[in-house]
Amino acid sequence: MVTINSPRDLDSLDKSYADYPFNDMDANVILRSNDNVDFRVHGLLLSMSSRYFRDILRLDQPSHIQSFQHETRDGADVITVDDDNITLRKLLAYCYPHSMVNEPIFDQAEGLYEVRRAAEKYGMDGVEKKLRMVLREPRFMEKMPLKSFALAVHHHLPEEAALAAKETLGLPLVEREYVEELELITGGTMHRLQAYHLQCSKIAxxxxxxxxxxxxxxxxxxxxxxxxxxxxxxxxxxxxxxxxxxxxxxxxxxxxxxxxxxxxxxxxxxxxxxxxxxxxxxxxxxxxxxxxxxxxxxxxxxxxxxxxxxxxxxxxxxxxxxxxxxxxx
Ligand SMILES: [Zn+2]
Known part of the structure; x- marks a missing residue:
């Protein structure tokens, strides 16, 4: 998940810095996205938001970062993560004060689920809770129930899958349009969703x-x-x-x-x-x-x-x- 770079990886010339506020040269940590964008982040803010990074950055205990001869760039420790720069920027925006960076706007359900997954991965409980509230909003659940259902099942979120399944009842069974997220779920899951629809039809x-x-x-x-x-x-x-x-x-x-x-x-x-x-x-x-x-x-x-x-x-x-x-x- 996280790679502490070795001294052999010292060439940072092909890595660009992210935009404000993640280009602050006073920030002491660099999170490097998997598409080579460096985010300069204040370790204190990162530690306050994330259990995962708090453990990595803890100075009073032996940690991964101290036990490696790690890469630094412009005086900051570099930690490589396996998230792309778009996901990372949205995630880190939740760690900074609103006066510095606005909360992300999510137009696409897919991006929202990816950022939530990253928040879970890094032990950002408050951020994950907030993102789950966003993905339950009617603009996702009610407006795109099949897509939401497939994504919720794919991301192992049973509560959201149940909510989205209920919203699919607003779509006629025979006129449902294909969405590419259906490729994320099995035929068996789709069959069970249809069986649920038929059961609800009888009751209604x-x-x-x-x-x-x-x-x-x-x-x-x-x-x-x-x-x-x-x-x-x-x-x-x-x-x-x-x-x-x-x-x-x-x-x-x-x-x-x-x-x-x-x-x-x-x-x-x-x-x-x-x-x-x-x-x-x-x-x-x-x-x-x-x-x-x-x-x-x-x-x-x-x-x-x-x-x-x-x-x-x-x-x-x-x-x-x-x-x-x-x-x-
Ligand atoms: Zn009358």
Whole structure:
């Protein structure tokens, strides 16, 4: 992992210094990236952030660096690490005060996982914890769930793999697009992820068709006299929990049917309150004088409860073959 360079490696002419603040000639340690960029770092700051480097740099005990005839450059000890300069710069930025260097911005999930791995390797517990919070952000988990899942499995992070697996439920099973990170996981892992999706589909469908979680009978679509008066504007819905059967406005019956299909295909709570479905439903509701005024607020409230019921149900799914994904690591 770390090489203390021998005196034979004295030629530093082909090594460039990193940009500010890692070109400070008063800094006493050089970390040399595997692509030959030298980062001049203050040993004290490095030791405070990293258990690994604290042990290496400790002066009051015999250490690797003292037992080798090591390379120095411009008066600083050189330690070669096996990280590239982009990863190293982002990692070291966390060791310095914000007044000197900004926290790194991560546009790509891959780079984020690489820096986290380096933080773990060097015993930078606080940095690793912070990076794990970043990689759990919706811009990675929700926006690119398959990529996040594959990277989390590849990097042996079971908690993040479980979170990403849940987010893949927002993608239809048959329309998932290829991402190159899928090459990092096995066919077996992919199969288990699909089995988890199918299990959640069944559960979500039961929530959408059972409706026992509905706790109010006074929603406008249950009570609208205009809709009830017109046969073509009403329908029946069965609520199985206490075997109630209610007349429901046709526009709401359409919503329930579409939400059932959608959430069976994409079994995660937010599916039932997706903007397209809500917009189309409210357009129809607005055509009824009775339903119109209350439809928007009540449908939003209803869809929130619907989504929560779906999310609660899928959170209880402990598909045995899915758990194997996590147990493998
Ligand atoms: Zn109505």
């Amino acid at each position: 469908h039961s929530i959408a068709s059972d409706l026992s979680w509905v706790d109010r009978d006074d929603y406008t679509w249950f009570t609208c006299v205009e809709c009830v008066g017109l046969r073509s504007s009403s329908s029946y819905v069965t609520i199985s929990g206490n075997r109630r059967m209610l007349v429901v406005s046709k526009w709401m019956a359409d919503y329930l049917a579409k939400a059932d299909v959608a959430v069976t295909e994409r079994p995660i709570g937010r599916t039932v309150s997706c903007p397209e479905l809500m917009r189309a439903t409210l357009e129809k509701a607005s055509q009824c004088r009775g339903c119109g005024p209350k439809a928007c607020s009540e449908l939003r409230q209803f869809s929130r409860k619907f989504a929560a019921a779906v999310d609660l149900a899928i959170s209880k799914v402990k598909h045995p073959s899915f758990l194997k994904i996590l147990q493998r690591y």
